[in-house]
Amino acid sequence: MTQMIQILILGLALGGVYALMSSGMTLVFGVMKIVNLAHAAFIILAAYISFWLFKNISIDPILSIFITMPVMFLIGVLYYRLLFASRADNPHFTDITVLVTFASALVIEGLLSYFFTGIYRSTNPDYATKPFLIGPFFVPQSQVFATAISILVIIMLWLFLKHTRVGNSIRATMQNRNAAQVVGVNVAWVSMVSFGIGLALAGAAGSLLSFIFTFFPSKHVAWIGMLMSLVVLGGMGSLMGAMLSSFLLAVIASYVSFYLGPSWAPITFYLALFLILLFRPQGLLGKKVES
Amino acid sequence: MGTLIIDNIVAGYGSGPDILRGLSLTVESCKTYCIIGPNGAGKSTLIKAIAGLLKPRAGKIEFKGELINGLRADQVLQRGICYVPSDRSLFPDMTVKENLRMGGYILRNSKLVESRIEEIFCLFPVLREKSSQMGKTLSGGQQQLASIARAMMLKPELLMLDEPSLGLAPKVVQQIFSTINSLRQQGLTILLVEQNARKGLENADQGVVLDLGTISFERPAVEVLLDARIQELYLGKRTRPLQVEARK
Amino acid sequence: MAEITDSTKNSKPLTKGSKLKNKVILALMIILILFPILQVTRDGYNYWLHMLLYVFLYAIMATSWNLIGGFAGYISLGHNVFFGIGAYLSGMVFVYLQISPFLTAPLAGILTMVGGLLFGLIALRTRGSTFIISTIALVLLVNELLDKWKFSGGTNGLPMSMIKMDGQFAKIPYYYYLLVIMILALLTSYYIRHSKFGLGLRAISQDEDKAEVAGIPTRQYKILAFGISGLFIGMAGAIWGSYLTYLRPSIFLPVNIGTTIVLMAILGGKGTVSGPAIGAAIMIAVNEFVVAKLGATELNIVVTGLILIFVLLYFPDGIVGTLKAKDRLPSFLDWG
Numbered sequence: 111m112t113q114m115i116q117i118l119i120l121g122l123a124l125g126g127v128y129a130l131m132s133s134g135m136t137l138v139f140g141v142m143k144i145v146n147l148a149h150a151a152f153i154i155l156a157a158y159i160s161f162w163l164f165k166n167i168s169i170d171p172i173l174s175i176f177i178t179m180p181v182m183f184l185i186g187v188l189y190y191r192l193l194f195a196s197r198a199d200n201p202h203f204t205d206i207t208v209l210v211t212f213a214s215a216l217v218i219e220g221l222l223s224y225f226f227t228g229i230y231r232s233t234n235p236d237y238a239t240k241p242f243l244i245g246p247f248f249v250p251q252s253q254v255f256a257t258a259i260s261i262l263v264i265i266m267l268w269l270f271l272k273h274t275r276v277g278n279s280i281r282a283t284m285q286n287r288n289a290a291q292v293v294g295v296n297v298a299w300v301s302m303v304s305f306g307i308g309l310a311l312a313g314a315a316g317s318l319l320s321f322i323f324t325f326f327p328s329k330h331v332a333w334i335g336m337l338m339s340l341v342v343l344g345g346m347g348s349l350m351g352a353m354l355s356s357f358l359l360a361v362i363a364s365y366v367s368f369y370l371g372p373s374w375a376p377i378t379f380y381l382a383l384f385l386i387l388l389f390r391p392q393g394l395l396g397k398k399v400e401s
Numbered sequence: 402m403g404t405l406i407i408d409n410i411v412a413g414y415g416s417g418p419d420i421l422r423g424l425s426l427t428v429e430s431c432k433t434y435c436i437i438g439p440n441g442a443g444k445s446t447l448i449k450a451i452a453g454l455l456k457p458r459a460g461k462i463e464f465k466g467e468l469i470n471g472l473r474a475d476q477v478l479q480r481g482i483c484y485v486p487s488d489r490s491l492f493p494d495m496t497v498k499e500n501l502r503m504g505g506y507i508l509r510n511s512k513l514v515e516s517r518i519e520e521i522f523c524l525f526p527v528l529r530e531k532s533s534q535m536g537k538t539l540s541g542g543q544q545q546l547a548s549i550a551r552a553m554m555l556k557p558e559l560l561m562l563d564e565p566s567l568g569l570a571p572k573v574v575q576q577i578f579s580t581i582n583s584l585r586q587q588g589l590t591i592l593l594v595e596q597n598a599r600k601g602l603e604n605a606d607q608g609v610v611l612d613l614g615t616i617s618f619e620r621p622a623v624e625v626l627l628d629a630r631i632q633e634l635y636l637g638k639r640t641r642p643l644q645v646e647a648r649k
Numbered sequence: 650m651a652e653i654t655d656s657t658k659n660s661k662p663l664t665k666g667s668k669l670k671n672k673v674i675l676a677l678m679i680i681l682i683l684f685p686i687l688q689v690t691r692d693g694y695n696y697w698l699h700m701l702l703y704v705f706l707y708a709i710m711a712t713s714w715n716l717i718g719g720f721a722g723y724i725s726l727g728h729n730v731f732f733g734i735g736a737y738l739s740g741m742v743f744v745y746l747q748i749s750p751f752l753t754a755p756l757a758g759i760l761t762m763v764g765g766l767l768f769g770l771i772a773l774r775t776r777g778s779t780f781i782i783s784t785i786a787l788v789l790l791v792n793e794l795l796d797k798w799k800f801s802g803g804t805n806g807l808p809m810s811m812i813k814m815d816g817q818f819a820k821i822p823y824y825y826y827l828l829v830i831m832i833l834a835l836l837t838s839y840y841i842r843h844s845k846f847g848l849g850l851r852a853i854s855q856d857e858d859k860a861e862v863a864g865i866p867t868r869q870y871k872i873l874a875f876g877i878s879g880l881f882i883g884m885a886g887a888i889w890g891s892y893l894t895y896l897r898p899s900i901f902l903p904v905n906i907g908t909t910i911v912l913m914a915i916l917g918g919k920g921t922v923s924g925p926a927i928g929a930a931i932m933i934a935v936n937e938f939v940v941a942k943l944g945a946t947e948l949n950i951v952v953t954g955l956i957l958i959f960v961l962l963y964f965p966d967g968i969v970g971t972l973k974a975k976d977r978l979p980s981f982l983d984w985g
Contacts, residue, residue, distance in 0.1 A: 145781075145782070147785075193958070193962070197962075199415070204777055204778045205724060205777055205778065205781070206961060207778075208726075208778050208782075209724065209726075209915075209957070210958050210961050212726060212908065213908070213912075213953075213954040213955075213957035213958045213961070216905070216908065216950045216953060216954035216957075217950075217954035217955055217958070219950060220947045220951030220952075220954065221947075221951055223947035223950075224947045224948055224951070275506070275509070275511075278499070278502070278503060278506075279503075281492070282492050282495070282506075285492045285493055285494050285495065286490055286493065288490055289490035289491065289492060289503075290503075291454060292452070292454070292474065292486055293478070293503050293506045293507075294475030294478045294506050294507040295475070295506060296473070331903075331904050334785075335785065335786060335789040338782045338785065342779065342782060346778075346779075373793075373796075373797060374797070376789075377790065377793050380786050380789060380790035380793070381790075383782075383783065384771065384783070384786065384790075387771065387774070387775055387779065388774075391779060
């Protein structure tokens with residue numbers, strides 16, 4: 111029994127981070143129907159930034175969030191303006207975004223490979239190796255901090271969306287783009303800002319991941335597989351859905367990891383993806399999909 | 402107190418054909434205009450062009466002496482023109498109150514927005530009851546009311562309604578139009594597009610027939626209602642045979 | 650895309666242009682068929698044979714992908730999953746049952762096609778981006794499974810013994826086998842394109858709802874196209890595995906290969922018959938050139954990615970498509 115709870119705790123400790131990782135991707139889809147298959151690559155980019163800051167200026171990876179989030183926000187805004195802003199009215203827009211972002215992921219991977227080589231990296235702050243011991247249970251400190259901060263960021267995101275004027279305009283655009291225009295929201299501007307926010311969330315996730323996992327340029331392929339599962343399972347465009355699916359799959363993967371071996375965990379995500387497509391393609395909390 | 406002058410407007414969607422083809426219309430202030438016409442004639446297109454959601458390809462739109470064609474939607478809102486779309490277009494996962502708040506989006510002053518919401522609740526008591534219900538849970542009629550209320554948040558001088566009776570039961574349609582009538586009495590200028598031509602004309606001052614992208618007919622609404630041609634084309638044949646015959 | 654024309658009733662008399670077209674194609678065929686003789690008689694051409702084998706392989710894969718990705722408009726980013734499945738089916742039969750891949754390749758192709766049909770039954774319920782995601786997930790999943798399966802050698806894979814032939818001649822059977830598969834793939838693409846089936850697929854790619862309302866059996870058509878697109882790739886995979894004498898997930902299943910296939914098809918012109926094969930030839934030639942000049946570095950995928958983005962945004966019809974739209978396509982390349 112103790113073991114079962116221990117596994118559960120380990121799962122929950124990762125769930126928050128997964129939620130942060132997937133929130134940016136689902137937000138961007140919800141606002142402007144962009145499927146960003148480079149989201150994982152951007153997360154890894156942020157991880158490398160944190161790594162560089164840690165290695166060269168000894169900045170703690172958690173603190174580096176204050177740098178990676180604004181930097182990634184700017185990159186997001188520029189990226190959106192450059193590639194997508196003028197094409198938002200194209201009927202095949204979403205398909206185009208899938209291909210273009212996927213190609214962008216390759217570009218990012220190549221550049222990271224070039225500058226950092228393929229050596230496995232991670233940042234190693236003190237807490238990265240120590241566990242918290244609570245009674246008979248242990249939890250790696252790094253995961254606790256990462257999940258706690260992830261949840262904090264997500265709460266701040268939620269407060270922002272619910273209680274600020276810009277946040278409300280983003281929610282409005284997500285729920286009914288036409289209605290948003292009717293009440294005077296500048297949906298083009300909202301789209302641009304939302305993409306920036308989506309990447310900022312990726313930035314925070316990357317900084318946190320830098321001390322939980324080892325990473326290398328081509329790791330984005332594995333992570334995008336996981337992210338796709340999380341986002342589709344939760345329902346594309348639903349932040350609540352992403353939360354739900356993240357904790358759910360993190361816990362399930364934790365059990366799979368224990369009983370079948372850690373290398374089986376990724377398969378959990380892919381199977382979940384296919385199952386949800388089979389039985390409920392719109393995901394747990396998504397809306398019924400129109401074409 | 403503003404007159405809307407539409408002068409030879411040409412408009413269409415994307416790279417598609419012209420839907421409005423040199424349309425001219427003058428909407429005098431404090432009057433209610435009902436636009437009727439066949440599907441695809443351009444009724445919704447006209448409204449969208451005025452609201453700034455569609456940029457005209459040619460022609461001018463003037464409101465209170467100022468050129469407004471080519472302005473953005475929020476700029477048009479600022480000049481006192483509000484639009485209620487045909488599908489209500491509420492925010493489904495926002496409460497009625499939040500929907501109203503979004504109606505006041507361009508007023509950056511949150512205190513002002515909150516006081517306006519209060520005023521709206523006084524005007525539309527039904528909505529006060531439903532204030533914390535989600536948009537998607539409202540009935541069709543309530544959604545339409547909420548949509549109108551949301552547009553009223555900005556105290557517009559010109560209110561444009563696109564097919565307010567769409568998909569609503571006759572009793573509910575009656576309620577909607579009595580709401581519209583009370584707004585008429587407050588001196589609002591109203592531009593109404595209606596598929597239910599009879600209902601629309603019965604509640605308007607002027608009737609306008611839009612066909613093939615231009616105005617083909619404009620008369621006081623009563624006259625439009627009684628016109629034999631219009632009756633045949635849009636109202637179903639011979640509505641009041643006795644009265645017509647008596648006039649002979 | 651331009652309006653749908655019904656080319657099923659294509660019975661134009663032989664014009665001067667099409668006579669030239671037939672001659673050029675014939676000449677090309679003869680050259681390709683006779684080329685290995687140079688190797689047989691003079692040796693030293695193995696490098697070129699190898700290059701042509703690469704071109705044939707990717708032409709097969711891009712042309713097949715085009716059936717679902719170009720004709721029907723359903724982009725699959727994990728299409729190399731068929732490549733891997735075909736290779737492993739045939740390869741494992743060879744390792745454990747000693748039956749030559751040359752014999753089992755057609756069967757491997759058919760089984761791969763069946764797998765494609767089954768997967769299509771599930772995945773083609775979704776549209777657009779969800780479908781694309783499911784194809785990526787599929788190739789990742791199969792990669793993971795093969796990595797773990799001891800029977801297939803896991804991550805390290807399985808070595809296969811080479812065919813018993815002198816180095817000078819060893820490539821030649823593979824050359825002809827793949828050449829035949831490529832011709833079959835191109836012919837299949839041609840016939841589908843000029844058939845009612847192809848017309849239906851094109852309708853689906855332009856507006857699936859309207860196609861359905863018009864009475865086109867969209868679901869069956871999509872699944873069929875997806876399945877057929879796996880047939881020749883599976884066969885080619887079987888042959889390629891034998892050619893490399895090694896089966897390993899990282900050879901057949903990395904995501905990069907799937908992306909490259911898509912890029913080739915789009916670059917050449919998705920939706921056309923000749924486009925994907927031309928895209929394959931061009932990309933391989935350019936890649937060889939770049940590697941020769943600059944060496945194989947990580948910047949290769951940067952360049953691939955940038956080219957893909959550029960083509961997607963500015964030349965979505967590809968080379969053949971753009972030339973055709975401007976009426977500048979040489980007739981010997983205009984296969985529909």
